[in-house]
Amino acid sequence: MMRLGEVVGWVVLGTVAVQGASACTNIVVGRKATRDGSVLITYSSDIAIMPRLLRVPGGSHAAGETVEVKGWEADDVRGRIPQASTTYTVLGLVNEHQVSMGETTTGGRRELRDRKGLLDYDALMLLVLERARTAREAIALVDALCREHGYGSSAETFSIADRHEAWIMELINKGPGQKGIVWVAARVPDDCLTVHANMSRITTFPLDDPNNWLYAKDVISFAAEKGYYDPKSGRPFSYRDAYHPDHGPSARRACAGRVWSVYRRAAPSRDFSDAWFRGEPGAEDYPLFIKPDRPLSVGDAMALMRDHFEGTPYDMTKGADAGPFGSPLRLRPLVFKVDGKEYMWERPISSPHAGFTIVNQTRASLPDLVGGLTWFTPDDASTSCFTPFYACMEALPEPYTTGDYRTFSWQSAYWVMNVVSNATYDRWSHVIPDVRAAQAEQEGTLLKMQPAIEEAAAKLAATDPKLARSFLTNYSLSSAETVFDRWRKLAEAIFAKHVDGYIKDAHGEAHETGYPEAWLRHVIESHPGRFSPPGKIGLTDY
Template structure:
């Protein structure tokens, strides 16, 4: 049946033109079946940029010969023309398709001279086309290569997370220069029982050239580097993808990028005592392993928690110290780098950051029908102050609050704006407000996770007997659940503002109490300006203005 394409898919929305420079900041985690508690293959993706994402959808279908499709990414909404449509495309919800193929990404930059600005495919448009046309991770890797050879790759270096219900891969790619179509690339299969993570820094170094079950690469990945002078055959060293195509490993790059990988690893495998040395820019120290085995298998909730990290429990805990302000906020205003008295400094760059446009956790599961096994847990804004909501890959409708709104105008009807309102009411008063947000988040997600096995058992039975009914069932559940989360977050915004007003926090009876400041913060203030706030000694009690 030839179905008209729905101009919808998760995360493809008009972005500000100014987002292009900052959208290259994302975090992705890959969890294999053997490393997950329920046998899921999981991929996370945090898109950290000031733009207005919408949860949208592309319907699959068959297409007549000669049909063309628009090439348009979500980052700058630039129209990149048209390419021939595939004869058969698959439905995409979030970054998961109907066959449970799942994608994530981070931009790694690499050698700027290798960017082909005339390439028709940005990384985001490329991801969408691949999800519409591939069934498995290996097919997706092959398709990334062939599409880039045919139409040209217009972005800088990228790392893709590519997973299906059986296996997971990490693929690194970069263009071949101005006006040159094609890419050089390498892809590594994540060993079952292991996890990996990438955060805007190339992760693949040396690799075997004779292990096609676990390593795939472009035929010219080495020879192209030799031709360009990026690799010397007489160096006595094996070919290293990152050294050739992503040579910058400066202290600031490590601080901004490697720290997120370190924090994922140290939380997933504390027994391995991963050093912070590489992240902190120490010389002559090794990077973190490409793959690690977690101490315990990770549950879905554990992975969500990793996406909420601010380095809590480490010396770099962003809720501690004078930079956290009087109410222990992990928010640091951009830019990351700054100067004081001519010296260079840099804030920590956490996984959970206020400029996130959306965060997803995708699940692909072998033990369930595709319509049930593939889903994306989606939240607009950042993960630490919001609630993940499930959207199954088979659904044929979406909740209005997740598809409406514009970046330039607040709306009570937009999930992105309401979630951002809760976040922004929390940031400056974190220690006072965040416990209420965390409770709402924990209660809501616990209820959803408790319901998930029941919903999926029912949906699996329906899928075997009546696929259309299963689709309707999962659509109704996904839509109603998202609408309930949206309403709760509207109520939470009302509650936060009502309870915390004019510097007071109301108690259980509605009586306003002065919030004050912690002694630690007051000590910082006094030490910075000891004479300004000091009162003269007096024998008479000092009256204060209440």
């Protein structure tokens, strides 16, 4: 969001964004469900933009001062609203008080959308982060800002966390000409996690548990007024049924599959069925919250964001659709037609279409200056590298603020990550081992160093906060430069090693690779007789 020359979040130059961030995945993990007591929010935004990590400093503001309403998806200013007397520094989607956010678009009833509302979801999130000291304050601010200025996006699910607790908040507009939203917010149990992925997750909920459930006063009465719910029916009110009524089999397959894949990996002992996400009639929905079989680490959260349904019947690296080299790449559109009949690809968590992926980490065990950070990577998480950026940082690394979507640049982290990604997709089985080795080494080093870095920073924060801030700034800058340099060298190494259909060994000798037998069999069967030469086949040295 650009304000008086300052910017925060992820923005796009000009008008190159081709759609809203309508395809996103969030995982939200309570503090007792993580190894180190962190509250985690992951967020992957699959959108054709060039994201840049940017920062806005907080401060005190004079009475009568205003602020631009502007998010990261478009370069236009939607308007201005009164500025808060005090705002907090925000880096990415974490602020200096360790309030963290993410989102997925759920759509909801089309007749309730009002594009004239001043606040798009992205502008709303950033305004909230500048003003909230806790997750509960953030929820109240979402409501208050929409009532005052109007909400201009379709339905959303927000992930909202602070150092102690995590929430998901589902909200939807009231329709053209009406300011405000109807909403419900659920606290994630401390020992549990949840996932939302472009589909409403909240159904029925208690009305008398303010410690764990918050909601708009008119969330039920407004639904009754609009004819979305009949209080005389005897049925309990369901937020999803009222405001998101048409989740058919295709939507489940595209959205609920991502929930299932996190749940089946985080809690394999539960043996979650695929029936709901495959659209089977009468199948049971997945629970809103689950307790993982073991506490998750930050590295575990990163791994979950790299999922392509590996190890399941829907493994996108297997089968003819994965090509000869087992690629999970599936070109858009998600739904396609052949001979007039509709089909659809699987929709994984890790997508080639990702603009950025983050893992936000907040901790009560550390001072705010140290505890809040975002692990950020441009592009697809499965082929890129997460880098830690602390919310207290006073400067940003140039490669993560450089470039635009139109023009390639070796100086831009976004483009360097994309070079590696696009060099990997078409030759996945050959190249991904090199990428995973680089990820394991680079991220592994950063994760191993993190406790020592933060212990030193916490000690500095107790006596010299300014020095602690400088220490973490320098560490984050140097880490980012190291990752950027490593990925640029990785891109060069991939092109040098995997060249013209050969793979070079450690001595630089080129070797033929051929194709997997299963794929060759598919090719032969699809063209009977075509590849059978006359006579005996000799040595192929022509």
